[in-house]
Amino acid sequence: MSNAGPTTTSSFLLAALRGSDGDAWREVDRRYRGILVGFARRLGLQDEDADDVAQQTLAQFVRDYQAGRYDRERGRLRAWIIGIARHRIVDLQRQQARRRERQISYDNVEVPDEARLTAFWEEEQRREVFENALRLLREQTRTTPMTLHIFEQVALLGADPQAVAELSQTNVAEVYRIKNRITKRLREIVDELNAAYAEDD
């Protein structure tokens, strides 16, 4: 099965962006927005603020890139986006501190160091990949809900295959087959998705 997700690698994508290609912009958006929102939330932002930060970061990223401010030789794409996002978050916190609008605990949240930020990003990227992989698994494989349920129970929750077979009115061999078949498919989708981010770091 093909077209599991973004197959364009980052360098192709960036090349396309330089030519102000609308599809490329959408692809960047699709690839990084989810990660950015999760990343901002991890730094203590409310949902709405996290959405804003993601939007501003992506916009600035594209602007900077088209203005030629990004130099592949100087650093990784990921570190660059993290840098932009971090600035946006600190800006936002300053604004809010000035307004004293809400007594939320922003003041107590310090922006973590580089290594922590990278770790956050990686976790968010993994989350994004896995979430997308689940979505694609549902959308692209011709599986019944029951098949997914069996997979979930046996492969992910470690349920007893015998019990699951009984509950699903099928046999144990079929349960194993489903587990292996769906796991393999999911693994392939994850690999494909990961490939798209391969050049980011």
Place this chain on the structure above:
Amino acid sequence: MNSTPPTPKTTDAFDRGASGCPTPQRLEAHAADPSAAPEVAGHLAGCGACQALHREISANAEFLREFGPWWRQRDSTHGVILPTDDVPGYRVLEEIFRGGQGVVYKAIQAATKRTVAIKMLAAGGFATPMQRARFEREIEIVGTLRHPNIVTIYESGSLAGGRVGFTMEYVDGRPLDEWIAQQRAEGRDSAARRPAALRGGTLMTLFRATCDAVSYAHQRGVIHRDLKPSNILVDAHHQPHILDFGLAKALGDASQRELTRSGEFMGTIAYAAPEQVRGQHGDVDTRTDVYALGVIAYQMLTGRAPYPTDGPLSTVVRNIIELEPPRPSVLNPRVDGELDTIVLKALSKDPERRYQSAAALLVDVDHYQAGEPLDARRDSLAYVVRKFLRRHRVPAVIAAAFVVVVTVGFFTTLTFWRRAVRERNEARVARVDERRQRQIAEAVNQFLQELFAGADPDSRLGQQATLRDALALAAERLEEGALQSQPDVHAALRLTIGDVFRQLGRFEEAEVHLRRALELRTAQYGSAHRQLVPVLESLARLAADRGAPQAAAESMRRAIEICGAPTAAEDAELLERKGLLAIFLARAGDHAEAAGLFSDALAAARRGRRESETPLVRLASDYGDFLRERGRLLEAEAWLREALALCRGSNTCDEAALCGALTNLGGVLLQSGDAFAARQYFEEVLTIRRAHARADHPGIADAINNLVGTYDALGDSQESAALLRDALEIARSSLGRDHPRVCWFARNLAGQLEKLGRLGESEGLLREIVAANERTYGASDPKTAESLLACAGLLTRQRRLDEAAAMQRRAAVIFRAHQLAENLANAEIAIYQSELAAGRALAAECVLRLGVIDLRRLRGDNHPSVIAALNRLWMRLNDVGRQAEALEGVEYLYELCQPWREDHPAFVANAANNLALVRHRVGDLPSAEPAYRAAIALHERAGTLSGDAIQPRVNLAILLTSLAREEEAALMFERAIGEADRRLPRWEMVRINAICGYLRCLAQLGRHELAEQIGLNEFQRAREAADAPEWVPQLLARSLADVYAEWDRPEERVAWRAIAQACETLPTDGR
């Protein structure tokens, strides 16, 4: 919403290879631990296909080592891999919300094209079938809510993999907190600078609608428990729509969940009431929602929470429990003192000081919007009195009895449930002459204050005081001349005291006070004034309680006459009184007039449906019960189902009527033998009552008691006893030790304990009841005699026959003196059974004959009780082999009961069965058959589903077997056994008789193996079951011996005969 199991595929890479290859599970075991499946290693070396598969499996395992933990750590709401397009019948458009319990999608229902929201719950594969069933039932209850400000639930169901979810109305709106923030940001409401503008403004209108919705749900027994702005969506017209009503409970207690999940805790603790954060989940009731409404109102008015809710959890909890919030007017100058009062009352730390329901809050919001004085202020009087009573340590029962006087002025209703409705009605009427009412209430209050103050501290009304003492003292003061100058107040107190005495079962004292109240009001207002109505109604209820339905009917008729042509607003009460009159008439034996009255009233209620469904529901419900009492179960069920459907489908029907319909329907189903179905309705009543009342309210004990009937019907004594213990505790703590209802529960519990073999405990309870009745009513009262009989019954069954007979004779003397025919008959039956058990056959027969004479004297020849007594006598003669006399008797009796064919078909059916039985016994098979068939037909007409209906079928099948019409007989046995399996406890006599007959029938048909299999199986179960009486294996063994005799296997026949003889005695059953 169903799913199909996956179809096995054969072309898959993971299919088993050539024969001899290990199964995927062996391969997987090897991949995980090579030593676990050593044989696989050898195979792999020589099989390329399996090598490839093995590699895939290893790679999968490695992948799952990373993916699995990530997946499990995700928010539990993602617990289910939810394909968004697999809700049959719906097209899912988008995910709109992810929250604590699941995920919500916007979708289009294919059939109707309407936009709906679908909420899928996370529990999925983890939920047990019972949890799912419970969830679906809760949803069903919640699904009956129909209110413009409550998001309607359309349907619920299970999807593939046991996931559960429901569809609901889709609301295009934003959560209330966002709406408030936006309103404040836009300064839309700041244009209104004066309180008057706030009064009628968007804010108050929205809040009022919210209260109205919550109140509506409360009246149906549904508590939200998790009210907060994010659960309230506001649409473009500023209309609120409350989400997730009642689901907090269906899904497990919301507050408990919050306390264990710190991540979500902060969001909602702000709306938790002190009793919730204290973890007193038992105290969560309607007032908890009132509190949440208070917080919401506070936030709407001031833009902030009543207390700081950020910071450490312990601080927040302390704030909620201890910190008095600043008055809203301090934070928003546009808020006036009255709004302060409303909000702060809703926010009281002590639930007792809050509005007791959303309805009460709503009333004050209405008062506020209309510029009328608030109830909140008026109520403080009640609060002061309650405080006062508590300070003086007056027992809670007394306090409760009098506080009602102070708040309402009247206390005339039969039950708490009706009282709630009454309070509302009276509040409406009261507004007219509100001043006078308040004066009366205040005067009563003053009287009480003096009464108790004078008694304290070292007085006759000390801590040990009972309600009776308090009432007696109050009565004494009145006799001494207190309140002579205020006949209004005097009459109100007499009415209350009389009513409380009535409820205590002290009817003579009750009558004195009620008559005095009637005199006072007649003297003041004349003999045809409406002020007499509540007194007459109480007198009617008193007469009914005393077993004098004619007198009850007379009083009620007079009350109805005084009401005359009612105005529209009074119509509901008049209809209720007519319903009561019909009930009294029916009890007095005037069925025709009762039926006529019911049908008139039902017609009137149908006409008045636009006002409210309540009268119609209540009448239909009472009529259903009337039909049930007369054995017309199918009709009764139909009426009650209609009542229930009306009530559920309407938003004008109150919870009292709902509970009435549910209880009566449960009663019919139980009487029809369908205990499972009955249980569902009784459980719902219990849910509603628990939601509405204090945990120790006697109404809850009543509901539990009804529920017990369903467990009892299925022979579950363990559960019955446990439930009754609860009911008894509840009743004792609220009503005191000697109260009639407490005795009632104690008696039921004693019965269950006896079934469980706990005879000592059972006897102790029964003797306590005798003592309690002697204290309350005296040693020669019929109530005491009743309790003596109950106690004697237990002694008889323990073969302590002389002790028992002494008690039974004492009871018979009391009943004879009071001319209570049916009770006397019961006592005589008891004596008969004691004599029989003692082996004195002649004495037993004499008692039966005496019983017939007694009943004929008291009831005349043609009374059902007389027929029942004759039946006992004839069946006794039948049992002892005097068939000739018996036959003459049952034939006479069958003739005698013909007039009851229409009204009591089940009764006549039993007579027909007995006639057939005796004919059957004397060998007159041709004339026995039609009599059995008549019995079956009559039971079908009556809708009887109990063992009585099965009995003639079994008897007829036995008869057909002996006539060699085995095929016909077998069908009849099968049907009878099927019905018995559905309706009766496993070891019910009629079921075992049916099985034994069936075995013989099968043997005669030559189907020996089937007969053997069924017989052995049932015998085995009977031997293993702890609850099977001894005669069950014995009868089965005897039948098995017969089967082997027919089969010509003499050795087995002899063996089974011996087994049968080894079992003990056969029960001596009157039938």
